[in-house]
Amino acid sequence: MKLKVEHLSKNFETKEVLKDIHFTFEEGKIYGLLGRNGSGKTTFFNCLNKDIPFESGTFTLIEDESRPLELSDIGYVLSTPNVPEFLTAREFLKFFLDINQNQLKEEKSIDEYFEFMHIELEDRDKLLKDYSYGMKNKMQMLVNMIANPNVLLLDEPLTSLDVVVAEEMKQVLRSIKKNHIIIFSTHIMELALSLCDEIVLLNHGTLTKIDRSHLTDQELKDKILEALTEA
Amino acid sequence: MLDTFVHSFQVKNAYRVNTFIYALKQIPLLGKVFKDALYSNYALKVLGTIVSIIIELLTIFLGKFLYVLIMVFTLLNIFKSDHATTFVHILFFLTWIGAFMNTYMFNPTKDKYYAMFTLRMDAKQYTLSNYYYMMLKVIIGFLPFTCIFGLLSKVPIWICMMIPFFIASSKILINVYFLKKYQKRGIITDENHPVKGIWILVFVFLFMAYGLPYFGIVLPLSISVILMLVIIIASLFHISYLQNFSAYREIYKLILTNDNMNTASYKTSQVSKDNVLKRIDIDTNITSKKHxxxxxxxxxxxxxxxxxxxxxxxxxxxxxxxxxxxxxxxxxxxxxxxxxxxxxxxxxxxxxxxxxxxxxxxxxxxxxxxxxxxxxxxxxxxxxxxxxxxxxxxxxxxxxxxxxxxxxxxxxxxxxxxxxxxxxxxxxxxxxxxxxxxxxxxxxxxxxxxxxxxxxxxxxxxxxxxxxxxxxxxxxxxxxxxxxxxxxxxxxxxxxxxxxxxxxxxxxxxxxxxxxxxxxxxxx
Structure with missing residues (x-):
């Protein structure tokens, strides 16, 4: 499975944020999307998720056949976790499973999902309103994963998580990457280097893959910094 | 102090102008034509400044005109007592409600938040310069209308002219009282959240303003005048307290970080969000058998x-x-x-x-x-x-x-x-x-x-x-x-x-x- 982005352009008034982007993402890899503040990483995700209108661009999912990318193909995990605070974690999952029961590829019980995401027994029937930031983040990621979307967009999801939860999340992402295209945006270079299979830079409105073969981590860091600081 | 006042006024003007441009951008269809570059458009800034000045003038005169007209003048005919005496009587008691409920100093506003915390202006200079400006607005704003409606009610002109000074003085005295309350007992006053005692006072003053004349009891004009003079003189002696008070920043830190205040639009939305969030029933025993x-x-x-x-x-x-x-x-x-x-x-x-x-x-x-x-x-x-x-x-x-x-x-x-x-x-x-x-x-x-x-x-x-x-x-x-x-x-x-x-x-x-x-x- 591949995700092909073609001719993607997005302007904010006169500012060209994304300039005729062409890129192909492949299944089984975690892509680390790096870029400076305001470079357009979230805008790129918002375009893929059709949250905002864009000037031009097509997104094609290539499996046995090619077809346009649909909303149901995407799971989008935001940097700020958003969960319905009037529900308990169990109720939220029940609602999600109820309305998606025909589309889910594997049938697991609610508790099995909680265990997969390391959500403790005593937290499962608590209102999401009372969840910590990290716990809300886990719930958000879980709901996005259950639907088993082909493409998973993660917008700085591990920022502000404690080391234990961040490590759990990394393990979860590694465990599911086989059948997914995962695009992971972050500011933290070390995180990108340790978790991601490919490093992609969004700089001056274009996407560039960094060839990391034969490079030590330090050389790779220098190369990324050099590319991002170019005028 | 003058510099601080000028700077704070410029800041207030800047966001009023930007609010005006933002409002233009919100107009359906037309708003889409306007670009962000408008914020740097000189002509529009001038127009925004004119709108801002109009708003400032309205805040000086319009409210006070309506207040004297509706709350005092038009109601005089209800009462049997002499118009001049009743006019001064009602204004005398209503003024105390205003002094407690509209202090300016204890009103948590975004202007104050921006000036003292975002821009780190000197809290004392900012507060005092703006407070004196507000008192000047009170005097200038009330003067024409206490004179016009007062004369129409046969109040002697010198009393009409004294009333605005009395209104400003009562506000100063109440502010001094609130500052002393904080200094001695650490109790902070938040104008937007009056305590029960203030509400009781408001109802008492309301009754005295309208209820007493209804039963034919009105303060004699001479007594009203003497009381007003006493208040004016007392306030003059208390201005030095305002000048010497040194904990303005401390007070505003408490008022402006209160989670019920309006500091900025983001905070306002956050407040509404928090208010709605508080309405969630935390009882997890509430369940549903539906699907x-x-x-x-x-x-x-x-x-x-x-x-x-x-x-x-x-x-x-x-x-x-x-x-x-x-x-x-x-x-x-x-x-x-x-x-x-x-x-x-x-x-x-x-x-x-x-x-x-x-x-x-x-x-x-x-x-x-x-x-x-x-x-x-x-x-x-x-x-x-x-x-x-x-x-x-x-x-x-x-x-x-x-x-x-x-x-x-x-x-x-x-x-x-x-x-x-x-x-x-x-x-x-x-x-x-x-x-x-x-x-x-x-x-x-x-x-x-x-x-x-x-x-x-x-x-x-x-x-x-x-x-x-x-x-x-x-x-x-x-x-x-x-x-x-x-x-x-x-x-x-x-x-x-x-x-x-x-x-x-x-x-x-x-x-x-x-x-x-x-x-x-x-x-x-």
Whole structure:
């Protein structure tokens, strides 16, 4: 499975944020999307998720056949976790499973999902309103994963998580990457280097893959910094 | 101090101008033509500055003109006592209410937050310079109107001219009292959240202002003048306290970080969000046996019963109480019946406004966004047309049912009052009255929900970003307000209301089914 982005352009008034982007993402890899503040990483995700209108661009999912990318193909995990605070974690999952029961590829019980995401027994029937930031983040990621979307967009999801939860999340992402295209945006270079299979830079409105073969981590860091600081 | 004042005034002017430009950008269709570059457009900045000056002048004069006219001058004829004495009497006591409730110094505003915390201006210089400016505005703003309306009430000109100084002086004294209260006991005053004692004082002063003259008791003019002079002299001695007080920053740190204050638009939206969030019922024993969309909606309604069900029940009880009292009056005072009957026969349009006021639709839509859609709309599955439309159906059923409870009580009550007050010659008026009230209730329930789904006005920070939504709500209010003046017989207006409501509901539901999947998303 591949995700092909073609001719993607997005302007904010006169500012060209994304300039005729062409890129192909492949299944089984975690892509680390790096870029400076305001470079357009979230805008790129918002375009893929059709949250905002864009000037031009097509997104094609290539499996046995090619077809346009649909909303149901995407799971989008935001940097700020958003969960319905009037529900308990169990109720939220029940609602999600109820309305998606025909589309889910594997049938697991609610508790099995909680265990997969390391959500403790005593937290499962608590209102999401009372969840910590990290716990809300886990719930958000879980709901996005259950639907088993082909493409998973993660917008700085591990920022502000404690080391234990961040490590759990990394393990979860590694465990599911086989059948997914995962695009992971972050500011933290070390995180990108340790978790991601490919490093992609969004700089001056274009996407560039960094060839990391034969490079030590330090050389790779220098190369990324050099590319991002170019005028 | 002058420099600080000039800087703070420039800051206030800058955001007033930017607010003006922002408002221009919110105008439907026209707003899209305006670009962000407008914020640096010199001509527009000048125009914005002119608007800002007009607003400043309005704040100096308009409110005070209306205050003296409505609260004092027009009411003089109610009282039998001499106009001049009553004019000064009412102003004397009302001034104390203003002194406690409108201190300026203890009002947590965004100007203060920006100036003292964001821009780190000297708190004492900022507070005092702006406070003196406010007192100057009080004196200049009141002077023409105490003179004009005072002279019209035969108050000697020198007393008319003294009143604005008395108003400013009373404010200074009360401010000094609040500052001393903080200094001695550490008790902070927040103007937006008066304590119980202040409310009691307000009612006492209100009674003294209007109640005493009603019973023919008025402060003699000479006493009023002496008291005002004492206050003015006392305030002069207390200005030095304001000057020497050194804990202004400390006070504002407490007031401006209070989670109920309006510091900036983001905070305002955060406050509304927090207020709505607080309404979630934390009882996790509340469950639902339903399934899917109905399950989700059922839990939303049950966990917001304070906002939805209990509020509708409270309104129903109040209506029931009013109807009961009215029925008793009609029973014991039969001569009242003819008048009530005449009013009921032509005042059905009046109930459009009543139904608008008691409908919880707009508040429910806000809660739906803040506590539910704000987070859920970030999930792709929730934005799929089938999910949007299925949930819309569930919500519509709930909102209509919740609002029908008070509507039914009101409709039955009106029918009852019509019967008791002498009835009508056309029996068909009864069902028409009943069904038209119910139709109005359904209309408003549908209207608010449809507006929400078609114009979803909130952004990710829960700020309203749709000018069209504001205009639509404003027009709804104006229409309902206009109906207060309309007098049409029950049969005609009732039939028109029922037909209009049915047509409106059908058309708007069609629009939701056609467009909501495209329009129902978080505004950028």
């Amino acid at each position: 899917g969309y109905a399950y989700f909606n059922d839990l939303f309604v049950k966990r917001h019963s304070n906002l939805l069900l209990k509020s509708a029940k409270k309104i129903s009880f109040v209506i029931l109480g009013i109807i009961f009292v009215m029925a008793l009056i009609l029973y014991f005072v039969p001569e009242f019946s003819i008048k009530v009957n005449q009013v009921l026969m032509v005042m059905l349009p009046y109930f459009v406004f009543i139904m608008y006021c008691i409908n919880r639709g707009q508040e429910v839509a806000q809660a739906m966004f803040m506590n539910c859609d704000h987070s859920m709309l970030t999930y792709g599955f929730y934005r799929e047309p089938k999910v949007i439309l299925n949930l819309f159906k569930e919500r519509l059923k709930s909102v209509i049912l919740i609002n029908l409870l008070p509507a039914f009580v009101l409709a039955m009550g009106l029918v009852l009052l019509l019967v008791i007050s002498g009835g009508t010659t056309q029996w068909v008026d009864y069902p028409i009255l009943l069904f038209s009230i119910l139709a109005m209730s359904i209309f408003f329930s549908v209207h608010h929900l449809v507006l929400y789904y078609l114009l979803q006005p909130y952004n990710a920070n829960s700020e309203t970003k749709s000018g069209t939504y504001g205009i639509a709500n404003g027009l709804t209010y104006l229409f309902c307000y206009y109906m207060l003046r309309v007098r049409i017989p029950i049969f005609t207006f009732g039939c028109l209301t029922i037909i209009f409501s049915i047509l409106y509901c059908l058309i708007s539901l069609f629009l939701v089914y056609r467009y909501a999947p495209k329009t129902f998303h978080i505004k950028n």
